[in-house]
Amino acid sequence: xxxxxxxxxxxxxxxxxxxxxxxxxxxxxxxxxxxxxxxxxxxxxxxxxxxxxxxxxxxxxxxxxxxxxxxxxxxxxxxxxxxxxxxxxxxxxxxxxxxxxxxxxxxxxxxxxxxxxxxxxxxxxxxxxxxxxxxxxxxxxxxxxxxxxxxxxxxxxxxxxxxxxxxxxxxxxxxxxxxxxxxxxxxxxxxxxxxxxxxxxxxxxxxxxxxxxxxxxxxxxxxxxxxxxxxxxxxxxxxxxxxxxxxxxxxxxxxxxxxxxxxxxxxxxxxxxxxxxxxxxxxxxxxxxxxxxxxxxxxxxxxxxxxxxxxxxxxxxxxxxxxxxxxxxxxxxxxxxxxxxxxxxxxxxxxxxxxxxxxxxxxxxxxxxxxxxxxxxxxxxxxxxxxxxxxxxxxxxxxxxxxxxxxxxxxxxxxxxxxxxxxxxxxxxxxxxxx
Amino acid sequence: xxxxxxxxxxxxxxxxxxxxxxxxxxxxxxxxxxxxxxxxxxxxxxxxxxxxxxxxxxxxxxxxxxxxxxxxxxxxxxxxxxxxxxxxxxxxxxxxxxxxxxxxxxxxxxxxxxxxxxxxxxxxxxxxxxxxxxxxxxxxxxxxxxxxxxxxxxxxxxxxxxxxxxxxxxxxxxxxxxxxxxxxxxxxxxxxxxxxxxxxxxxxxxxxxxxxxxxxxxxxxxxxxxxxxxxxxxxxxxxxxxxxxxxxxxxx
Numbered sequence: 062x063x064x065x066x067x068x069x070x071x072x073x074x075x076x077x078x079x080x081x082x083x084x085x086x087x088x089x090x091x092x093x094x095x096x097x098x099x100x101x102x103x104x105x106x107x108x109x110x111x112x113x114x115x116x117x118x119x120x121x122x123x124x125x126x127x128x129x130x131x132x133x134x135x136x137x138x139x140x141x142x143x144x145x146x147x148x149x150x151x152x153x154x155x156x157x158x159x160x161x162x163x164x165x166x167x168x169x170x171x172x173x174x175x176x177x178x179x180x181x182x183x184x185x186x187x188x189x190x191x192x193x194x195x196x197x198x199x200x201x202x203x204x205x206x207x208x209x210x211x212x213x214x215x216x217x218x219x220x221x222x223x224x225x226x227x228x229x230x231x232x233x234x235x236x237x238x239x240x241x242x243x244x245x246x247x248x249x250x251x252x253x254x255x256x257x258x259x260x261x262x263x264x265x266x267x268x269x270x271x272x273x274x275x276x277x278x279x280x281x282x283x284x285x286x287x288x289x290x291x292x293x294x295x296x297x298x299x300x301x302x303x304x305x306x307x308x309x310x311x312x313x314x315x316x317x318x319x320x321x322x323x324x325x326x327x328x329x330x331x332x333x334x335x336x337x338x339x340x341x342x343x344x345x346x347x348x349x350x351x352x353x354x355x356x357x358x359x360x361x362x363x364x365x366x367x368x369x370x371x372x373x374x375x376x377x378x379x380x381x382x383x384x385x386x387x388x389x390x391x392x393x394x395x396x397x398x399x400x401x402x403x404x405x406x407x408x409x410x411x412x413x414x415x416x417x418x419x420x421x422x423x424x425x426x427x428x429x430x431x432x433x434x435x436x437x438x439x440x441x442x443x444x445x446x447x448x449x450x451x452x453x454x455x456x457x458x459x460x461x462x463x464x465x466x467x468x469x470x471x472x473x474x475x476x477x478x479x480x481x482x483x484x485x486x487x488x489x490x491x492x493x494x495x496x
Numbered sequence: 497x498x499x500x501x502x503x504x505x506x507x508x509x510x511x512x513x514x515x516x517x518x519x520x521x522x523x524x525x526x527x528x529x530x531x532x533x534x535x536x537x538x539x540x541x542x543x544x545x546x547x548x549x550x551x552x553x554x555x556x557x558x559x560x561x562x563x564x565x566x567x568x569x570x571x572x573x574x575x576x577x578x579x580x581x582x583x584x585x586x587x588x589x590x591x592x593x594x595x596x597x598x599x600x601x602x603x604x605x606x607x608x609x610x611x612x613x614x615x616x617x618x619x620x621x622x623x624x625x626x627x628x629x630x631x632x633x634x635x636x637x638x639x640x641x642x643x644x645x646x647x648x649x650x651x652x653x654x655x656x657x658x659x660x661x662x663x664x665x666x667x668x669x670x671x672x673x674x675x676x677x678x679x680x681x682x683x684x685x686x687x688x689x690x691x692x693x694x695x696x697x698x699x700x701x702x703x704x705x706x707x708x709x710x711x712x713x714x715x716x717x718x719x720x721x722x723x724x725x726x727x728x729x730x731x732x733x734x735x736x737x738x739x740x741x742x743x744x745x746x747x748x
Contacts, residue, residue, distance in 0.1 A: 443584075444547065445584050446584050446586045448545075448546050448547065448568065449580065449583075449584040449586065449638075450586070450589070450594060450597075450598075451545075451567070451568045451569040451572070452544050452545070452546075452568050452569075452571075452572055452577075452578055453572060453577075453594055453595070453597075453598035453654060453658065454569055454572035454573055454597075454598035454599070454601045454602045454605075454658065455569060455594065455597045455598050455601055456569055456597075456601055457567070457569060459597055459601070460569075463589050463593070463594075463597070464586070464588075464589065466588070467586065467587060467588025467589045467637075468588065470588045471587075471588065
């Protein structure tokens, strides 16, 4: 397809310089992804899964793959820290690890935090079989593109039965190099049986330059592992973000994932959760605050592949100005997944006449003994609640803000880590106050 | 304090108040009684400034100001308070946050300094005792999951916090058992003073055993058709509203 031709050519030009070029398995993976990208191209609105999200501004921009070596001032990192979080931090500059900006001091020996580039060049055999396993067949051209260029990102390995006290923060700073670059980080999280951790994947921009962040995260949770995961997109309004979260859960594992989008010209998130082991549980939450002319699209897909699994999904959006959002939530209950317990809800608050939401909850059930509920709502601020507040003397703007925050709050209130929760709440507060 | 003259109000094109006049002096307690659909709640809501009520004519003066010209939050700052017939549940907004915003907005309006956290909490603890509410209710979402009685007590608690000069109680007695009714009445009575006025909108005389009014008015077909003292309420209790409606119909 024509819209990907330049990327295909760029990959072919640079493939020999990618880390791990000589590894047969990796070579085959990149080649297959490149073939898919070449054949399918980048998605367009003709694709059912992209019906409401135009990629024209991305394809027109003709982004060039970023290369390693761009810099980000350390001040920027210092100013961006989440107060009280005290994480092990890996910083990626336009998709490439900056060891100088990262802080892995006092990392316990049973936890490994390495860059993918490092892993591919020194110890690929342990990790390589996992790369692409949770992703499966790339669902669209962006994911194929990430796989074709796969070079750097984070590899997080937590050994069995290890409980990591401090959270891990993966900070992706885009807009560091020239105008018009695409970064393509790939992150792999491998958690052993019974391990526990908190991981924050945070995307922000250094400069207000046009940029594309095509990020992909794969998570493999071993038996009984528990992961608290948060993905936050707060990039500049000239940046585009296409993010993927692909997770597989073994027996009795628990994933609590929260996706928060507060800015960016276009944000598209694909979350695919496979409940592969009995008794596994996923809480998939999202909060999107869409103002100005931003566009946020969340496509989620939870697959109940085995019996006795639980999924709880809550996505909430607040849209103002000319903001547009899309929610497509698919829950698939396979034939073997008896006693599935699944709930999904998508709620939207529209603050302006010109804001628009397209929401599509979708249930596919092939088992007969299941409990599934889903629903979507779109509404405006409740006039009666507003009157109640102002009749107590609260100023109208304040009352509107209180109600708007209250609407979005419950998703953020559920975030386990207190410093992270407070950070997200204040971020949402600022976004809604300036709306 | 409040002077309503020839007020005519429509809701969805239907005239509900039809030439209502009422004067409430400073420090007075007035009860407005009347059959269902006579316009009692409309009167309370129009004075508080709720949307959806179309004023066709007449005036409402509050402390010499044209009340109808003021936004509802400004009416609150000026000292008008409405205890809702059906208090609204607001998930996610803490009771205490609402009170703090409302109270401090009124203080700013009056040019007074905002209460700091400690003084505010002190005031809250003092007032919440009046309505015998547990402190945990402060930190819960406004009215969410409250029982009917708890909601009404919360209204009176808010009133006690905001210390309005004119309180409108819209059927605050409805749905209350006798113990809750006594608590609510006690809260209202504790606020009675020479510079505060109260309008009790009620269908039943029962509340007036506990909050004894200075004046009782009967509202029928959008106008006040009878005024008297507390004995009028007793007569209504004994004889019902039939005779009022007949005489109102005859007059019209």
